[in-house]
Amino acid sequence: xxxxxxxxxxxxxxxxxxxxxxxxxxxxxxxxxxxxxxxxxxxxxxxxxxxxxxxxxxxxxxxxxxxxxxxxxxxxxxxxxxxxxxxxxxxxxxxxxxxxxxxxxxxxxxxxxxxxxxxxxxxxxxxxxxxxxxxxxxxxxxxxxxxxxxxxxxxxxxxxxxxxxxxxxx
Amino acid sequence: xxxxxxxxxxxxxxxxxxxxxxxxxxxxxxxxxxxxxxxxxxxxxxxxxxxxxxxxxxxxxxxxxxxxxxxxxxxxxxxxxxxxxxxxxxxxxxxxxxxxxxxxxxxxxxxxxxxxxxxxxxxxxxxxxxxxxxxxxxxxxxxxxxxxxxxxxxxxxxxxxxxxxxxxxx
DNA sequence: CCTTGGTCGTTGCGTACGCAAATACCTCGG
DNA sequence: CCGAGGTATTTGCGTACGCAACGACCAAGG
Numbered sequence: 001x002x003x004x005x006x007x008x009x010x011x012x013x014x015x016x017x018x019x020x021x022x023x024x025x026x027x028x029x030x031x032x033x034x035x036x037x038x039x040x041x042x043x044x045x046x047x048x049x050x051x052x053x054x055x056x057x058x059x060x061x062x063x064x065x066x067x068x069x070x071x072x073x074x075x076x077x078x079x080x081x082x083x084x085x086x087x088x089x090x091x092x093x094x095x096x097x098x099x100x101x102x103x104x105x106x107x108x109x110x111x112x113x114x115x116x117x118x119x120x121x122x123x124x125x126x127x128x129x130x131x132x133x134x135x136x137x138x139x140x141x142x143x144x145x146x147x148x149x150x151x152x153x154x155x156x157x158x159x160x161x162x163x164x165x166x167x168x169x170x
Numbered sequence: 171x172x173x174x175x176x177x178x179x180x181x182x183x184x185x186x187x188x189x190x191x192x193x194x195x196x197x198x199x200x201x202x203x204x205x206x207x208x209x210x211x212x213x214x215x216x217x218x219x220x221x222x223x224x225x226x227x228x229x230x231x232x233x234x235x236x237x238x239x240x241x242x243x244x245x246x247x248x249x250x251x252x253x254x255x256x257x258x259x260x261x262x263x264x265x266x267x268x269x270x271x272x273x274x275x276x277x278x279x280x281x282x283x284x285x286x287x288x289x290x291x292x293x294x295x296x297x298x299x300x301x302x303x304x305x306x307x308x309x310x311x312x313x314x315x316x317x318x319x320x321x322x323x324x325x326x327x328x329x330x331x332x333x334x335x336x337x338x339x340x
Numbered sequence: 341c342c343t344t345g346g347t348c349g350t351t352g353c354g355t356a357c358g359c360a361a362a363t364a365c366c367t368c369g370g
Numbered sequence: 371c372c373g374a375g376g377t378a379t380t381t382g383c384g385t386a387c388g389c390a391a392c393g394a395c396c397a398a399g400g
Contacts, residue, residue, distance in 0.1 A: 011293045018304055021312040024319025024326040025303075029199045030245050031323045049386085068348060075200050077388050082350055084386085104348040104395045123181045133195075134188055136321040142191040145318065149194025151306040153201045156194040219356085238378060247358050252380055254356085274365045274378040347396075357386085366377070 036128045044121040049074065051125055053084060054093065054118040057110045064097060064109040093117055206298045214291040219244065221295055223254060224263065224288040227280045234267060234279040263287055 014022065037048040046054075056073050057065050065073075071081040085108050088094040093114035099105035110118070134142065149156040184192065207218040216224075226243050227235050235243075241251040255278050258264040263284035269275035280288070304312065319326040 011296060013292075014296065014299070014304075017309060017312050017316065018299075020316030020319070020326075021307070022299055022303060024316055024323070025199065027245070027326040028319040028322040029195065031326075047386090066348085075197075078349070079351075079389080080387050087386095099348095102348080102396075106349065122183075126181060126184065129184070129188075129192055133192060133322060134184075137191070137318070139187060141318070142187050144314075146187065146190030146194055148307070148311070148315070149190070149198045152198040152303060153194070156190075156197040156201075217356090236378085248379070249359080249381080250357050257356095269378095272366070272378080274363095276379070341400100343398100343400085345397090348394085349392105350394105351390105351392080353389090353391105355387085355389105357384105359384090360382090362379105362381075364378085364380100367375090369374090370372085 032132050035132060036125065039128050040121055040125055043124050044117060046117070046121050049076065049084065050088065051118075051121055053081075053088070053108075054110065054114055055122065057094065057108060058115065058118055062109070063115070064107040066099065067106050067108060070108060088114070202302045205302060206295065209298050210291055210295055213294050214287060216287070216291050219246065219254065220258065221288075221291055223251075223258070223278075224280065224284055225292065227264065227278060228285065228288055232279070233285070234277040236269065237276050237278060240278060258284070 033048065040046050040048055040051055052074050053070060056070060057063055067081060067085070068078065070085075071078045074081065076084065085094060085096070088108075089096060093111060095109045095111055097107040097109050099107055137145065203218065210216050210218060210221055222244050223240060226240060227233055237251060237255070238248065240255075241248045244251065246254065255264060255266070258278075259266060263281060265279045265281055267277040267279050269277055307315065
């Protein structure tokens with residue numbers, strides 16, 4: 001039972017420093033997501049996941065993306081995306097378009113209403129991200145955070161999805 | 171339509187540095203949680219949320235906690251916790267105990283089976299957190315990360331919940 | 341041409357969760 | 371003691387999601 005001080009070996013419980021880094025991440029993430037989601041829902045009736053989908057589509061050429069690419073970008077299962085697009089289609093924010101080069105596939109296209117809704121929501125969301133997160137750090141610290149994520153998940157920072165998402169769509 | 175360049179004001183889209191810091195956080199968090207959850211599920215049949223509940227109970231005096239304190243610690247709604255404890259009770263890992271000082275309340279108590287299961291799972295989880303996250307950073311960097319979360323969510327790092335969780339139970 | 345193996349999108353089913361209402365109970369002021 | 375207002379837990383209902391299975395389709399080798 002002697003408390004042998006190992007720097008960071010497998011089975012020892014996390015020390016205070018480790019706990020601050022790890023649990024802090026979990027708590028901060030949860031807190032920010034919850035706040036951003038609530039904000040978006042209250043002001044524009046959009047849950048956070050929906051916002052992300054609209055944003056990816058908006059930034060894609062012709063405002064349309066293949067279902068599977070979209071699913072990979074959003075970190076959502078394919079069935080999950082199918083039903084999310086169902087809801088958005090019902091609300092008139094996106095439309096489905098069949099894919100001429102691959103008859104199996106389908107595009108999700110942002111409608112004009114979708115573009116409009118997104119524009120409004122985007123302002124809210126960006127302000128929220130800046131207010132809750134980015135404003136707490138200097139540009140230099142933001143760089144460091146970016147580097148940190150790069151170490152945790154090699155492809156993390158930029159546009160596409162973690163590993164997937166070929167060029168044509170993203 | 172003119173793209174006015176404001177440094178970091180509300181409505182301008184995130185620049186690359188900001189994106190790396192923010193999207194990296196989202197991606198890294200998702201990736202780690204998914205991996206840890208899968209690991210725990212595969213090796214011990216426990217989802218991540220369940221693990222967290224067991225851990226909080228184990229670290230509490232008498233291995234028991236009030237339902238509401240537990241819910242606050244876990245960042246779960248009260249109804250969500252009720253049903254989570256239902257499942258754990260069904261599986262024999264926890265038991266319910268009425269509270270003598272407050273007849274409304276209930277304790278969730280870790281059973282011997284729960285203690286055992288947790289011990290096994292804890293090794294897996296700690297190893298996972300170290301492997302996927304902590305090992306990527308020096309102790310000094312971990313401190314910096316802890317400081318960062320502190321800036322985002324004042325109460326983030328330590329034992330209790332964000333704001334709640336009075337002394338008797340935690 | 342036909343077959344075999346893979347991919348895309350959808351659907352059936354089960355799970356986990358939150359919100360709001362209901363119930364039982366505390367607490368405090370009169 | 372009584373009642374008003376608040377708290378702890380549970381339950382009904384709706385939503386969002388993942389997995390596995392399906393049908394439709396592509397692609398490559400015979």
